[in-house]
Amino acid sequence: TAQRALARAHEDAVTTDGVRVPVLANVSTLADARESERFGADGVGLLRSEILYSSRVDAPSAEEQAAAYVEIARALGGRPVTIRTWDAGADKPLAFVPTGTPDNPAMALRGIRAMRLAEDVFAEQLRAVLLAARDADVRVMFPMVSSADDVTWARGVLDAVQRELGAGPVPVGIMVEVPVVALRAGDFAGIVDFASVGTNDLAQYAGAADRTDPDVGGLARQDDPAVLELIRLTCAGLPGVDVAVCGDLAGDTTQTATLLRLGVAELSASPTRIPEVKQAVRGVHRGELA
Numbered sequence: 001t002a003q004r005a006l007a008r009a010h011e012d013a014v015t016t017d018g019v020r021v022p023v024l025a026n027v028s029t030l031a032d033a034r035e036s037e038r039f040g041a042d043g044v045g046l047l048r049s050e051i052l053y054s055s056r057v058d059a060p061s062a063e064e065q066a067a068a069y070v071e072i073a074r075a076l077g078g079r080p081v082t083i084r085t086w087d088a089g090a091d092k093p094l095a096f097v098p099t100g101t102p103d104n105p106a107m108a109l110r111g112i113r114a115m116r117l118a119e120d121v122f123a124e125q126l127r128a129v130l131l132a133a134r135d136a137d138v139r140v141m142f143p144m145v146s147s148a149d150d151v152t153w154a155r156g157v158l159d160a161v162q163r164e165l166g167a168g169p170v171p172v173g174i175m176v177e178v179p180v181v182a183l184r185a186g187d188f189a190g191i192v193d194f195a196s197v198g199t200n201d202l203a204q205y206a207g208a209a210d211r212t213d214p215d216v217g218g219l220a221r222q223d224d225p226a227v228l229e230l231i232r233l234t235c236a237g238l239p240g241v242d243v244a245v246c247g248d249l250a251g252d253t254t255q256t257a258t259l260l261r262l263g264v265a266e267l268s269a270s271p272t273r274i275p276e277v278k279q280a281v282r283g284v285h286r287g288e289l290a
């Protein structure tokens with residue numbers, strides 16, 4: 001069975017009722033990108049840019065980043081690459097993004113929240129995304145969004161950089177990781193082109209269990225019915241918007257049918273999980289969405 005999945009890794013994943021489900025990869029390095037191509041990824045659903053540059057003291061220039069993003073896109077044969085902007089803070093510190101010394105790092109400055117206090121660093125990364133878009137199919141995604149205002153702010157910075165470069169638009173998405181966003185997904189209709197549910201963090205916040213704490217991390221299960229309900233609400237609140245799942249839940253083939261029936265349109269998993277996730281999709285009858 002694992003053998004059969006591997007043999008079909010480069011074929012599209014289509015449900016028994018004819019719904020094609022892109023299965024993309026979560027990658028942090030060029031090596032990951034190459035591996036994901038070998039495992040049949042339909043693109044990159046989550047590029048963890050902060051891991052790519054985790055050893056850097058100073059922020060990489062837009063040109064340097066763009067070259068790296070284009071190289072990753074080429075490794076995927078030109079398939080789409082979803083660049084997550086710096087998700088600095090908590091479990092993913094970055095030397096060039098200040099996040100303070102909070103008592104509760106997961107609840108403190110992280111991702112887009114930290115960017116709002118470091119606009120220059122953020123603008124430089126968006127410049128990189130737009131430069132990369134000249135040579136690759138890229139989209140941009142903001143982590144740790146907790147309000148529509150976060151998106152409005154980020155889009156404002158993106159618009160300014162776009163004008164400065166005379167660049168065209170790129171698809172803009174958010175990660176759904178904070179429960180209030182899932183509960184109020186409709187507030188994001190019209191301001192996002194796509195959304196991707198980060199179930200690693202969504203489970204952590206929904207279950208109030210620090211993912212890095214061995215004593216409680218296991219309490220927050222990603223397949224908990226409450227987490228699945230938050231995914232359902234995300235899909236229901238954003239009709240016409242593609243909702244992906246990119247947390248570890250996307251690689252759990254016991255949940256593939258459930259996710260597709262809730263309205264999830266795309267899955268993004270660790271490279272080695274892709275063949276089996278595609279195979280799981282092929283066994284699902286999704287049916288009409290509610």
Ligand code: PEP
Pocket residue numbers: 046048087177197198199200201202246247248
């Ligand atoms: C997530 O939170 O589910 C996610 C995909 O992002 P990360 O694991 O990098 O925080």
Ligand code: MG
Pocket residue numbers: 143177198200201
């Ligand atoms: Mg996350």
